[in-house]
Amino acid sequence: MADDPTSQANYTEIATEHVSFKWTIDFANQKIAGSATHDLRVLKDDIGEVIFDTADLVLDSVEVEGKSSSYEVKPKHPIMGSALHIPLPSGLKSGSLIKATIKYETTKECTALQWLAKEQTQGKSFPYLFSQCQPIYARAMAPVQDSPSVKIKYSAEVTSILPALMSAIRQSPPSDGPAHDGKVIGKDAVTYIYHQPIPIPSYLIAIAAGNVVYRPFPRLPGKEWTCGIWSEPELIEAAYWEFSEDTARFLASAEDIVVPYRFGVYDLLVLPPSFPYGGMENACLTFLTPTLLAGDRTLVDVIAHELTHSWFGNGVTHAHASHFWLNEGWTTYIERLLLQVLHSPAERGFSFIIGNKALKDDLEMYVDRPKYQRLVIEFEKGEDPDDAYSRIPYDKGANLILHLERTLGGLDVFLPYVRDYVSTFMGKSITTQQWKSHLYGYYERNGGAEKIKALDSIDWEAWFYGEGLELPVKMEYDSSLAESAYKLAERWDSSRSVEISKLAFQANDLDAFSSTQKVVFLERLQSYKPLPSSHIEHLASLYKVSSTHNAEIRLRFYQFSLADPSSPAAQKYAAEAADWVIGGGSGMVVGRMKFCRDVFRAVFKVNKDLAINAFQKEKNSFHPIARKLIEKDLKLSS
Ligand SMILES: [Zn+2]
16 A cells, blocks of 8 residues: 555555546635546556545546446545545556546535635635645545655646636636636636646645736746746736746746756746745746735745745655655755855855744744654654644755755755756655665765765764754854844843833834844844833834734734733733734735744733634634644644
8 A cells, every 4th residue: 555644545556647627616606616537557457446535525427438437435534535436447457547537526625725705805806716735635626646656747627707827837828818818807707728747746736716917027038938927916016026026037046056947837826815825836836925025025035935846846746744854845955045146145044043943933832742843754644744734844854954065065066966866856756765865875976985974974863853952963054144133132132121211222223134134133032031011012112013014024023022921012912913813904814824823822822812712703714724723723623
């Protein structure tokens, strides 16, 4: 049986190579109805059946090789969903191809899809639909072998009364033609045709539909690929301005570090606020939270992360949830290397410093579940990978790779290895062990005994399976950009016994700081004993950090001001923070989990009822994944 702990599919016996979706989006009834036709490769002689993962789908009929077939949907496992068993003709030989078509509909319980009412969009005129399939929700959108070990090409015909986007190359109508093929938006049905010719894991299958428009970015000379941006018309100017300068340039720099981009199209889609992540690297079409539209391009570096996934994750893919760090650790490491190339070496160190604070917070969050503090997590069959979702695979992983880079002798000897690693495994799905074997193999061929000795000096056991709050090695980073932020934090710390009227702080103390330096200043303050409430209020009124539009800064202020749950400052700002994440005033929920989960958890420590009431009030506006995890955070479910 296959060893993906989150899937019931028999993908080691028979595996999908291509799937063809024919879907109709039904906004009125909030469902997708249609079919999925799988081209399956038989991998073992005489297998009796194919097993797909499904979750909360209503099945209509199944055909195998064009003939009506029986099928069985097994009882639902709470995490893995319902296995769909389809019997196959006897005598199948390894290597043969077989076609299976499943007609079905999604349901209200679908965890992959979020349906927004028109009021929850920017334009407030049309509904909106978007998917989030990572880690294990593709099965709620379509019957698939929902393991990243299975890499599939796909094609799609999607009929919709609103423009529809998918994580693939648009065949028709053209992206840069008239919106909705010139038909009436919200009324006329148009069929959108997409094709993804490069095999991808199922978690990268994505759809979005709404009143969205496209603007291409200027093409870079000599590049075959194109870049552009999608959003609702109300945001397209702001979104284009925020990302048009940097996206293609970042992608070209990443190509210089790794190998050429092979997906042909790299587009961005700015979603409504309930999108639960900062970004999601769906193939050809990165999904982004609108919280990145800071208006000053200060948060554009998130693009460096998402586009790096084109190689690490979308190209070389983790075999299953236990090896998730191969995607995120590598992506985070390369993202920070890009910052060094694009900005300065100091930016790279600074980014590790910021990452380490988030890493420390998440390691502390799991003190009672030390298994999730590990880099390589041995999940039990049917365990929910979302319970382990944290910054640990990102930052512990990136630190391991940085430690390797330094141990092996720096970038000059490390980057050729990176290219060899990507070229070797491009298009494949691998485990940590396969990654490590290749690493040793590469340095045996390129460096020999000396490099192998260096590799042997690494405490692999501690890096892969170590628990606790510390990294196995004390890491040093370039801290030049952090120093001024640290100094200001120190001044506040040493002024804790001084009366407010005698404090010498000025409103312009932060003027010379970049937005990341402001973040680091507020994070540094959290490393001290909480300041008196009077000082916290003074700081907030001087620096305007509780009203800024930069959500990264505002989050850090709330974390800092709520640190002592029994203080008057915590009482005061808990109400404000709770209101912020449920979109008080703006009518839009700040649904990005990085902000809302952290804030709900912090508010919960100050005042349980306040947190629960705020959440209950806007519960249905949150994405299903965010809702599920916040309910756990607030102890409303286990
Ligand atoms: Zn990522």
